[in-house]
Amino acid sequence: MSQKIVDYTLDSLTPANPDTSLPATVTGCTVVAGPGATSLGTYPHALAFDGTGDLQVSLPLPELDRTKFCVRVVIKVDAAVTSRQVLAAANPLPFALYLDPGSDGSDFHVVSSVTTQAYGAGSASTQYLLKLQLGTWYALDLAYDTDTLATFVDGTIYSVHAFPAGTLAAGSADTLFAGVAANGTGQPFIGAMAALQLLADMPIELESQLDERRSSPQWYLTYKQGEIKTTLAFGVPTGEFYYDFPSLSWIQEFTGGILMYQDANGQAYSMHGAILATYWAMPNRAAIGYLISDEMDGTISGCRKNLFNRGGIYWSPKSGAIPVLGQIWVDYEGMGEAAAIGVPQAVAASIPGGTRQIFQSAQMYLKNGSPKAFEVHGAILAKYLSTGGTATWGFPVSNEGDLFSATQAIGRTSEFEGCTIYWSAATGAFEVHGSIRDTYRSQTGPSGSLGFPTSDETDIPGASQPARYNTFQKGSVLWFGSDPIVCRTFDINLGRLDTKESEGWLRGENDVYLHATIEDSGHVIHAERLPHSGDSDGNNIYEPNVTFDLGPAGITPNSPSRIIKMTLDVWDSDWPDDDDHLGTYEYTLEMANAWGRRDNLNGLFNSGSFDNINSITWSVSQRIDEALLTEAEKWWGVDNAGTDPLTHEQYAAAFSDVDSEPEAWDPLDWLATLYYDLVVKHLAKPGNCFGMSLSAIYSKKHRSILRLPLSDFKTWDPIVVNEFNIKHQYQVGAPAIWWFVGEFLSGKTHDPISVFKATRAAKASGCDPVLCIAEHYDFGGAPHCVLPVEWDDQVSPWEMRIHDPNFPTTSPTDALRVIYVDPNKNTFTYQGVGDDYYTGGEWSGGRMHYMPYNVVNERPRTPVFEAIMLILSGVIILVGSDGETQGLTDENGVDLDAFGTDSINRLKAGKALTNKFVSYKGFNHVRECARPPRDKVDQPNDPRRPRPQGVLTSEFHLRSAPKVITSRTPPNKRGGSDWTRLTLREYLCQVAPADIREKFARQPEYVSANNGRLIYHLAESDLFKKILGAKENKGVVAANPFPAVSGNFIHTTRSIRGGRIVYAIKNGLSQYLLTGDAGTNELHTFTVTDLGSQNSKLSVKSYRDQSLTLLVQHRLGAGNDQLRLTIDNIPIAAGGELQINIKPGIGGVELVSAGQVIKADVSLVYTKQGTKLSSQFAVKEKEGVRIVPSTVISANQLKVSRINALFGASQGSSMVVAS
CATH class of the missing domain: 2.60.40.150 (C2 domain)
Structure with a gap:
């Protein structure tokens, strides 16, 4: 509770507190008429300061609060303010409340300032935010709370300034001054002052507004301003911070750089110098998005970069600053950026069919519509360009990689749509393509009897055409218009x-x-x-x-x-x-x-x-040891079998972002471990068909220790199994999953004709595909993966000839298995092993889809925490193995299941599946539940089995983020789709339609009281909803069979056995995990709105009393900075609703229970630039609590405020000391 240390009514020359304590000394002032009623009180008289007078009083030092205080004055200015004028300042508390000369229609500006130990002085000004007039009485407040300074005018907050460390600088003496600076003489005030108050703590009506502003863009921008103060010479702000449409972020410009804040990050980032100049010069800044890092070192000495959510800008002394965008950027970063191929030398350029970008030692290519970009460098690049580049060979479909003989690397290769270029130190680089390439590969390539190529394909001299050849170290392959001839030693x-x-x-x-x-x-x-x-x-x-x-x-x-x-x-x-x-x-x-x-x-x-x-x-x-291999000899001699479980070592071997020895304390490991437990661990239990199919492709391309002939592998050898197991996991890596989501949402998983043609084209371009088939439309029913190798559309029905992991090679003459595609009905059929019979079409029956080699041609990342993959990411939900989904809809009841009836009807009508969730757990994963129905009737106490799902499981749901990019910048910088992040004043002045402005004009008291508040804090007020609702409800809207699908969702889960609730959400740079005990058949409902924003909301409904644990982890940009917050023992009542607001970055968490006392244990781990801070706190509040982690960073004390509703006003606060 606030305590008034100084409480002066300035109606005489001898002011003192109402109890006569702390009498002040006044010189050079006169008593004049006051304002009467103000927001601070009623004051009939005031003291006039003429530029020579002042007020001084000695303060009782033990009563001062250096972490939380407030200074309040009521003033009027009649004469023009031409230089700084101090209203109040003090020696023991390093603050100043002063006026600066006005601008932009404001006669003067009000500025609050404090000085901290670590970051010096910081200020919060009304400049750009409020127009103040001469001759008008104003009640002004300077409020400071731990790490945040705020300026209020007439009880409304207008400006804040945050400090990364808020401990104030040491004070001196004990004097409070009014009308003059703290030195007792400088910057005198010319005007009238009717009241002066100094409070330890602050009134709750001010604190609640200040707490609201802790989630405002200005708070994060000024926080960052403090962080860079001693390291970057940014100078002073050049104008108002504003909402920037191309970047979808808030920007504060300085003379030496800019700061940028986006809600998804939860913190601001800086950009300056040549990188900033390049950024401003970009013709379409929307293409690169918003900052996700400060300027940082690249991977080679002298290189610097800023990363964005859709690209990066890279600088070196020789090349300058050059952007790398989109998928090229994703894959450039993925390979180690400059350490792999140097810095970019020019911006990406469009070429026929795609995009190319030149780097120091390579070129990167992205084909239109391709899921990945690839690099070409060195002698292979020289050969590629000299023989025609994309015009001749199409686009690369792999990065340059090692070629192996057994376990020894013997050379390098790059694959292209139309050829393969091989290199060795002994031979140099040469291309091989077409039938000659197919034949060369069948001879096991460079590790086989032919060795490396020693020529490009060329006409055979002296032979009638067509006649072409490639020579190799140990022979040649010749083509005379039909099957090539292999000529060996x-x-x-x-x-x-x-x-x-x-x-x-x-x-x-x-x-x-x-x-x-x-x-x-x-x-x-x-x-x-x-x-x-x-x-x-x-x-x-x-x-x-x-x-x-x-x-x-x-x-x-x-x-x-x-x-x-x-x-x-x-x-x-x-x-x-x-x-x-x-x-x-x-x-x-x-x-x-x-x-x-x-x-x-x-x-x-x-x-x-x-x-x-x-x-x-x-x-x-x-001279050969083996005859030309038959197609049967290119397939495994061992039968498909399951592996359960896949080990964590195999998990780490498969995924590039998984720690092989996870640490319990490492905040980066927990979700990766959860992903292993829920998705990967039992992935190969029903079989390794995906791993076997993909391994065969790797063997064919000589990128595996398992070499042709594959029919020689006849036993389930541990080395062979391990290779199968590792490749089997690639199907649930990030590239594979988002490929699958894209294929499904584009309708390509229910179009057999399209799959037939696409797989044939993929094989022809060197991207050998793995094909998946399933008996049911929801991908259930014995889902299975096979390897297609031949296509024939000259017969009816069409034939796709395949290798099936369930049918090993037994002799060189074994026939290929056949999938039949009816081009007239657009259906497919296949007789699998035993009773497995597959058939399906566009809208019914089973499914057929595929994954090309270029999606799975290197170790993938897990999809759960891809800081550098924001361009691809969307929302991911993980539900623990003890639960299943009962329903997943948007807030209007639209089914969000991408396999559901609504989705099928939308696809039939040519509608997009925006905001729908695709459930996924691998191309061939089968859970125990994927069995035929049992004959017996379930007993009441039996754990109810979830419906058969196969690939479609209730544990893993994905939704791709819609990409909305515009190059048009609206003329008004502060408006736009992010209007809920504006203050009411900004909304009415810059964004609101005329009729809305007119309605608010009829409510002057509401507008006056809420001018400085953010819209999202006002959106639930009755008046606000009434005014905006009237506009939204105008007219009668015709029934729409396909209503828009909201981004918000309601997810109901049921425990299928006694165990644990595990519900995790990953979105952008943040991930949340709720856990708790669960009984059999218990239902829980999770409602999620405005995910990824400051006003996100996660509501949980339970049907019995229990407690939950919330784990929140935010990665603070693209580096290693992060915040991990764990809240244990959160109560939730039977039938009640727990509401949670998780703000991005260091914004904090709000919890509101259904009447229960919240008595929780809070653990915080904050890592910044390699330094880690860990603290634990015991929190207890009645029904609602707001937790502010930034105060821990500043003072190792956790600020906790009592609230009655999410985003509601603070009812009181306390600083909790670490336990």
């Missing part, structure tokens, strides 16, 4: 010579011998006589059956200039006469004839008859 084998007898009459058969010569591009590499001595000894047929010794390396056919010429010079020995020449056989092996394999794919040759030779048989044999 080969040997030449001589089989049989069948000669025509040339001996004379009665001299017997030929005595055959020959000279064999093999030349390599004109150089003899082998020459021998066969046999080495003697001959065939009277036999026309000679079978040497020899492989010519061409050295340990054999002949490697990897050059278009490599021409191998074999000459067989055959003779008949007629000793002692001259030998007879039977004939000479020559054959040239060159690229034009595929080194013989174009003439005979098996490499078997017969010369036919010539001269005195009937035939010569010989062959070209390739």
Whole structure:
């Protein structure tokens, strides 16, 4: 309760308190007529200060409160204010209440000021906020509470200033001055003063308004102003803080920079210098969004950056400041930004089909509609550009990555829509595409028998077209318009010579011998006589059956200039006469004839008859350990099986943002651990079909230790299982989940024709897809993943040929499984294992959808806390495994289930599913509940099973954030869609329509009393609702079969067994978790409104008395700063409603119970720039409490205010000391 230390009615030259204590000394003043009635009281007389007078009094120091006090005066100014004039100041309390010269229609401005130990002086001024006139009496208040300074005029708050640490500077002496500065002589006041009060604490009517302003943009902007005061030379504000439409944030400009605040952050951030200049110069600032960080170091020395919710601006001394936006920014940050590919060199530019941005050592590409952007750099980039870039090869579909042989990296590769470029230190970079690429991959790529490419695809010299080739370290792949021919290192084998007898009459058969010569591009590499001595000894047929010794390396056919010429010079020995020449056989092996394999794919040759030779048989044999693999050999020889549970080590191995050794105290770990428990842990229990399918793709692309032929893997080896398990989790990573949500909301999960074509196109562009099928429309009923490899739309129905994890390869001739797509009915059918039969169409039956490789081609992040992924994020709800969803609607009763009837009807009508929730738990996850109905009737005490869901589970619900970007800046900076964050004065002056302004003009007392209050605190008042409601209810609106879907939602859950309530919400930079005990079949209703704003509201209804724990975690921007607040033992009554307001950032929490005393334990962990502050507090209030964590940061004391309703006025407050 406030205590008046000084309470002067200035009606004489000897003022004192009403009990005559603390008499003041007045000099140079006269008594004049006063204002009469004011908001502070009635004052018939006043003291006139003429610029030479003052009032002084010695204060009782023990009675002063240095953390919370108020100074109140009633004054009038008649003469123009041309310089600063001090109304009141003190030595022991470093404050000053003064007037500054006016501007912009105000004759003067009222300013409150205090000086803190850590941040020096700060002030709260009425400038820009209120027009004050000469000759008018005003009641003015300076109020200070722990870390917040406020200025009031006639009982209404107009301005605040917050301090990161509010401990005041040490005082000196004991004097309070009025009409002059604290030095006793300077900055005199010229005017009349009717009252002067100094209070320890402050009146509740002022404190409640001050507490309201703790959630205002000005509070956060001035708080930040203090934080940067000693580190950045920002100078003075250049104008009023304003709402900026392109950034959807509040901005305060200074001579040396700007501060920006957005509710979703819960704190303000700074920007200055070259980065700020670039930001202002952007033609469409909406594209980058609002700040989520201060300027910070990049990942290389000398680089600096500011991050925004849709991009970043990066600066280096050489390149200057350049923005990186959207998905390119997301993936640039994801790879480590400048440390990976340097700083940007130019803004992103549109190219046909997409966008490209150039960085120091790479270029990044984003195809229109693609879920990811990819980089290309070094020799691979040079090759890509020199051979045509996107115009020739399309867009990249992967970042450059390692290629492995077993566990050893042997080179690098980048995948493109139309080709793959490979690099090794020994060969350099070369492209491979089309049929040649497909064939090369089938030979296990660089780790196989061919090695790395040594040429781009080129015309084969000397061959009739079409004829193309790529050479490799150990061979070549040649294409002559049909199936490519693989030419590996080969040997030449001589089989049989069948000669025509040339001996004379009665001299017997030929005595055959020959000279064999093999030349390599004109150089003899082998020459021998066969046999080495003697001959065939009277036999026309000679079978040497020899492989010519061409050295340990054999002949490697990897050059278009490599021409191998074999000459067989055959003779008949007629000793002692001259030998007879039977004939000479020559054959040239060159690229034009595929080194013989174009003439005979098996490499078997017969010369036919010539001269005195009937035939010569010989062959070209390739040096390989295995034949060309069949499609069956490219699939696993092991059957699909489940793994339960997946370990936390595997979880950490799968996700890049998961700590492998989570710490209980680490505030970043708890939701990731919850995600493991609720989503990942049992994900592979029914099988690893997604992991097996994705692992096969990785093997094909030589990015796995599991190499082709996959049919060799016939046992459930621990190493194999571990790879399956890790890849299986990729389906619930952030990129995969948001891809699935996007596919569903765009209608692509119920369009078999579209999926057939899209998967075929994905495979053709190097983005091999994993396909998911389900028996039921809600993705339930034996959901399953397969790997499509061939498509045929020349038959009816169309055939999609697949590998199925439930059907392992048993022999090289195994046939592919087939999914049939009827193009006339747009349906699909597939006979799975056992009784699993899949069929579905556009609006009924099962589902078919897919995930391309470029979504899952690297370790994903979990979706639960993506500070850098705000561009993709929306709302995520997690419900514990002991609960299930009974209903999820908006506040108007519209079903928010994206699989529900309302959603299906909207899709049929071509309507968007805005604000709908997509439930997700993996492409193939099946819970215990996904079983056929049981025959027996449930007993009353049996735990009721949730309805079969399969993929659709009640634990995980996602809603993508709508993206609204406009480049148009309205002429009025302070108006706009964020109108509830305006004060009533700003709303009426700048935003409200004329008829609304007219209605409020008829309520002058209401307007006068609430001018400085924020709209969202007034929105529930009867008068406000009456005025705005009248406008909203005008006219009769026709019934709409598809009413707009609200962003607010009502979620009812039921406990399916005794256990725990676990209800978590992740939105933007914040996440909340409510936990408590639950009995079987208990219902809880969670109502969420205005999520992510200062006036968000979470209401919880329970059907029995219990207590809950609330855990709130805010990441304070894109760095490591964070606030974690835990409130234990929150009471909730049976049938009652617990209301919670969680403000972003350090704004705090409000709780209002249904009549119960709130006796809770509060724990706070605050991390700022590497320094951690931890404190615990015991809080007790009657029915409602407002918790202000910023006071802990300032004084290690928690401010707690008593309230009767959310956003209501404070009924009293206290500072709770840490326990």
